[in-house]
Amino acid sequence: MVETDELFIRDDPIFVNKELLEINHLPDEGRIVGRDEEIKLLANAVNPAIFGQSPSNILIYGKTGTGKSLCAKHVSQRLVDAAGGEGVTAAFAYVDCAQDTTETQAVQTIASSFNGPETDVNVPDKGISTATYYKRLxxxxxxxxxxVLIILDEIDKLADDAILMQLSRAGEAGKLTDCKIGVVGISNKIRYKDRMDERVKSSLCEREFVFPPYDASQLGEIMEARRDAFREGVLDGGVIPRAAALAAxxxxxxxxxxxxxxxxGEIAQSTGAERVQEGFVTDARKRAETDRFRELIRGSTPHSRYVLHALTVLSLNEPGTDGFRTTAIYxxxxxVCRQDGAESLSLRRVRDLLKEHAFLDIIEQSRHSGGSAEGSYTRHRLLEDPDVVRDVLVDEV
DNA sequence: TTTCCACGGGAAGTTAAGGCGG
DNA sequence: CCGCCTTAACTTCCCGTGGAAA
Known part of the structure; x- marks a missing residue:
């Protein structure tokens, strides 16, 4: 036990184990809720690996927060353990493609995570060519x-397909003699497959799974499993059901x-409330949305925000419309630029900025055509809550 | 059918900023 | 510190698109 220092308050009135609510916290085995079927199917696809045979390559689709990465990691870990029991040496690597967007960065990450002290191969952080990284891998x-299993999370964030090509053909091309590779791609864009190279598609998509969003009762269970984060009896009975309903x-x-x-919980803390009340949930949702969105547009350029600002104003003025065309936004x-004393960018550039927002799922684009001499055009619809966007944009100045 | 029009987006070029070896 | 190279952000030019009107 750690010695307690009287100077600091150690008795948090609300939380006892807040880590349970941090985003990177992974539940233990058996605490994964409502994904039994998915886990079984995934396990089935990679099952040959425990006998040292090639596992199927897998592509997992599903919106954010549907447990894709969690299940992929979970199944991979169990596979590695099971294979060990059969005398097969297995391992898995996890790559977050949002962080390693280029081919070189991704190979580097894969190679260094598989590399151990027992090999005489050195994988430097940088300084060698992509081809060399592959050779060493x-x-x-x-x-x-x-x-080995290689999990490529947020695979749609990759700049190109090159690494998928290399991984999927490593065996055939004779690059590997003994080791088998299974690739697990994870994407939250259902349409990702459409723009994949035909050759990659056929080999990577041997098995595809779609993870559905959680329903209210599953979300309730998930939160219930983390009730230990709070001090006993602090959480009002209605909080979890209310939050679950809202999120679902x-x-x-x-x-x-x-x-x-x-x-x-934090609202309860800061207001000095003794219990977490159901009424806090609405505000909590707004704060969660705001924070997540702030993070999403953190580091974006001023003009990127001006564009968003314009679309937000339009959305607030005319709620319920199915989108606004590019020129109206422009x-x-x-x-908006004039008000901010900034020089406006070209229409061409604004089109690209809108496309970037669409890529981040901040807005949704749809093509339309028709009208007298109007040809085809794009409509843009804000996916976020306009109030949240406005709040973030306003105090971000 | 052809013409017309506003729009979409590819290609190539410019500019400023930042990293890197010497 | 300097020259060299890469990259991000943005522009300019221009061709393709698709339905309505001629």
């Missing part, structure tokens, strides 16, 4: 493993549901 794999109605995103729960955008 193949050597590490052949020397140390019978079979909007997105079915477990991560957001847990965020809501944490913020509700006109208002120019106005």
């Amino acid at each position: 193949w050597r590490i794999l052949d020397e140390s493993y019978d079979v 109605r909007e997105h079915g995103d477990a991560r957001k549901a847990i965020d809501i729960l944490r913020y509700a 006109d208002l955008y120019e106005e």
Whole structure:
């Protein structure tokens, strides 16, 4: 036990184990809720690996917070353990493609995570060519493993398909002699497959799974499993059901549901309330949304925000419309620029900025055509709550 | 059918900022 | 510290698109 220092308050009146509500906290085995079927199917697809045979390559789709990464990691870990029991040396690597967007960065991450002290291969952080990273990766794999799984999370954030091509053909091309590779791609864009190279598509998508959003009762269970984060009896009975209902109605995103729960606790903390009350949930949701959105647009350029600002104003003025066309947004955008004393960018550039927002799922684009001499055009619809966007944009100045 | 029009987006070029070896 | 190279952000030019009107 750690010695207690009287100077600091150690008795948090609300939380006892707040880590349980942090985003990177992974539940233990058996605490994964409502994904039994998915886990079984995933396990089935990679099952050959425990005998040292090639596992199927997998593509997992599903919106954020549906447990994709969680299940992929969970199944991979169990596979590695099970294979060990059969005398097969297995391992898995996890790559967050949002962080390693280029081919080189991704290979580097894979190679260094498989590399151990027992190999005589050195994988430097940088300084060698992509081809060299591959060569070293193949050597590490052949020397140390019978079979490996490579999880590529947020695979749609990759700049190109090159690494998928390399990984999927490593065996055929004779780069690897002993080791087998299984690739687990994770994407939250259902349409990701459409723009994949045909050759990659056929080999990578041997098995596909779609993870549905969680429903209210599952979200409730997920939060219930983290009740230990709070001091006993502090959490009012209505809080979790209310948060679950709210989260299920909007997105079915477990991560957001847990965020809501944490913020509700923080609101109780900061207002000095003794208990976390059901009434805190609404505010907690708003804070969760605001924080998440702030994070999403953190580091974006001023003009990127002006464009968003323009679309937000339009959405607030005419709620319920199915979107606004590019030129309407551009006109208002120019106005926003003038108010801010900034020179406006070209229409061409604004089109690209809108596309970037669409990529981040901040807005949704749809093509339309028709009208006299109007040809085809794009409509843009804000996916976020306009009030949240406005709040973030306003105090971000 | 052809013409017309506003729009979409590819290609190539410019500029400023930042990292890197010497 | 300097020259060299890469990258991000943005522009300019221009061709393709698709339905309505001629």
